[in-house]
Amino acid sequence: MDLVIRRSVVADVPAARRLGDEAFGAPATPRPDPEPGTWPSANVRPWSAYDGEELVATLGVRRFTSWFHGAAVPTAGFAGVTVAAERRGEGVLRPLFDAALAEAREQGEVISTLYPSAAGIYRSLGYEVIGSYDEARLPMAALATVRPPAGGVRTRRAARADVEAIRAVYRTWAAAQNGPLTRTEKPFLPEPDELFGPESGYTGISLAVGPDDEVLGFASWNRGSGYDGTGTIEVDDLVALTPDAARALWRVLGSFGTVAGSVRLSTSGAWTGSDPSRLVLPDHTVTTTSRPYMLRLLDVPAALGTACLPPLSARVPFSVVDPRTPDVEGSWTLLVHDGVAQVHPDAPSVPAEGREPDRLTFTSSGIALSYAGAASTANLRLAGHVRGPSTHDRLWDALWHGRDVHVRDYF
Numbered sequence: 001m002d003l004v005i006r007r008s009v010v011a012d013v014p015a016a017r018r019l020g021d022e023a024f025g026a027p028a029t030p031r032p033d034p035e036p037g038t039w040p041s042a043n044v045r046p047w048s049a050y051d052g053e054e055l056v057a058t059l060g061v062r063r064f065t066s067w068f069h070g071a072a073v074p075t076a077g078f079a080g081v082t083v084a085a086e087r088r089g090e091g092v093l094r095p096l097f098d099a100a101l102a103e104a105r106e107q108g109e110v111i112s113t114l115y116p117s118a119a120g121i122y123r124s125l126g127y128e129v130i131g132s133y134d135e136a137r138l139p140m141a142a143l144a145t146v147r148p149p150a151g152g153v154r155t156r157r158a159a160r161a162d163v164e165a166i167r168a169v170y171r172t173w174a175a176a177q178n179g180p181l182t183r184t185e186k187p188f189l190p191e192p193d194e195l196f197g198p199e200s201g202y203t204g205i206s207l208a209v210g211p212d213d214e215v216l217g218f219a220s221w222n223r224g225s226g227y228d229g230t231g232t233i234e235v236d237d238l239v240a241l242t243p244d245a246a247r248a249l250w251r252v253l254g255s256f257g258t259v260a261g262s263v264r265l266s267t268s269g270a271w272t273g274s275d276p277s278r279l280v281l282p283d284h285t286v287t288t289t290s291r292p293y294m295l296r297l298l299d300v301p302a303a304l305g306t307a308c309l310p311p312l313s314a315r316v317p318f319s320v321v322d323p324r325t326p327d328v329e330g331s332w333t334l335l336v337h338d339g340v341a342q343v344h345p346d347a348p349s350v351p352a353e354g355r356e357p358d359r360l361t362f363t364s365s366g367i368a369l370s371y372a373g374a375a376s377t378a379n380l381r382l383a384g385h386v387r388g389p390s391t392h393d394r395l396w397d398a399l400w401h402g403r404d405v406h407v408r409d410y411f
Helices: 010-024 093-106 119-123 160-175 192-196 243-254 300-305 364-371 377-382 393-400
Strands: 003-007 044-051 054-068 071-083 111-114 128-139 154-157 204-209 215-222 232-240 262-267 287-297 314-320 330-337 340-345 360-362
Touching: 003 093, 010 044, 010 054, 010 071, 044 093, 054 093, 054 111, 071 093, 119 287, 128 364, 154 243, 160 192, 160 204, 160 215, 160 232, 204 243, 215 243, 232 243, 287 364, 300 330, 300 340, 300 364, 314 393, 360 364, 364 377, 364 393, 377 393
Parallel strands: 071 111, 232 262, 314 360
Antiparallel strands: 003 044, 044 054, 054 071, 111 287, 128 262, 128 287, 154 204, 204 215, 215 232, 314 330, 330 340
């Protein structure tokens, strides 16, 4: 198989769309051909793999930034991965991913994420599931007993003048998590008209505000159709910085209880109840549909070295050894002083045949899960993703496991 891997051009779009329709289903209304000056979309890098004249695989890479450990981390988000039905299982994806990942690293993107259709395919490329994008359906009965907010917190409808305050609430919440997009790049950074115009899809954006009108939370929602128990209120975001702000917003949604039967919320951590806005609910009854979210590190020292860690001081030698991802293998020492991290390269640490390594040694899955705070070192050992002495296990976990993984955007 002599594949030609290259960046896509607009002439590739018709064949790429046919592959996309095979993989994801054809749209009800045919899409118009793109204008050369408007394709590809902002911050998107499309790729194609050809075998002779046949397009056999495509993908797109979207550039954005994600919050991890209090830092805005340059991220390559992979989406629209398609392989022709007759060519699946032939190893077409690896060279396509290798080329796109190499370019992402050249662009300064230090991690890569995606939503998989089948996680096993992407594990073989070095990705690991660290969280999920969830749609949680809550019955109105679960909102009926939310107690009123205290401390003078009230609600009002948002206006265009509130856009910066809404963004500030999201930024404050997201920076305290691992995984959310910063929403500072298009198309995740909407303009006021996109939030409040008819194209927004929102019936309203409700704010929770304090006695001085400080914005403490927001919920963007769509009333939908129906006037009985079959109706559903669709909520894109419910983000609150205080428990009373969360209660106030839930009570706004619960006020539709006589004309709608449920609320459907786009969230993350819904199954475990770790979404902080849900922790104020007296009843955690929920039905969840989840899409797993996967992470791969592209530049280990750059990813770990930008983190704002707990105010500890530490010195931990570690390695990443994984034949699936030779591009991220290496040995380093993590130095932390009062929470400021530095990662220095070491000589390669290669244990003799049959011997355990002399330092914490991760697979690519293990370093992704640990960096994201999604699994403890003890559990990674049980799964075979960490080897070496356990001397630094507790210290490593204290550095990397203080934040929940939350994903709020689907790309």
